[in-house]
Amino acid sequence: MSALHGIVSPGRYGKQDGEPGVVASERRDIGLATIAARKGHEADLTAAVKAAYGAVLPSGPGSAVGPGVRFIGIGPGQWFAVSETLANEALADDLAERLKGLASVADHSSGRAIIRLEGPEVRAVLAKGLALDLDPRVFGDGAAATSTIGHMGALLWRDGEAYDIALFRSVGGSFWGWLRSAAAAFGLEVVTTS
Known part of the structure; x- marks a missing residue:
């Protein structure tokens, strides 16, 4: 709703x-999620996001867009992800799978x-x-x-x-x-x- x-x-x-x-x-009907880099894995996370989503995570306030997903810098080692193609909890599920071991992901869609x-x-x-x-x-x-x-x-x-x-x-x-x-x-x- x-x-x-x-x-x-x-x-x-x-x-x-x-x-x-x-x-x-x-x-x-868009997906919303937060991403927090795990300690010592920020460089690996940046590489994984680039490979999986075609975007380079911003190092400060700003955003980067890959096919279907926007990543917005919200703090050191933290981003807010927005997607129209991975609606609702599908975005958080996709991020958690692709970034497993590198970041903590939380769904914010609802x-x-x-x-x-x-x-x-x-x-x-x-x-x-x-x-x-x-x-x-x-x-x-x-x-x-x-x-x-x-x-x-x-x-x-x-x-x-x-x-x-x-x-x-x-x-x-x-x-x-x-x-x-x-x-x-x-x-x-x-x-x-x-």
């Missing part, structure tokens, strides 16, 4: 005329909500609750950060012109309340994804 079931409905919020400044959608924000005013809206410089010269495609948005812990990464935000499911309602208020002046269009 959607993390936002019964909390938000598709439609237009705030300013009604003209194109919406922000378009929001929940990304569902514990997080992923919200995608895009549109011409997305940076202005995010600036109302996020203490990060999102200028494209600083926070370019693939950039990532662990921070807070409106006092809620979040992992944010840029995918082209879109910003994906991973939040604990328990703060999904609070985030949508904040987003509706923050985007009202620009117009917020909420769409669904399958």
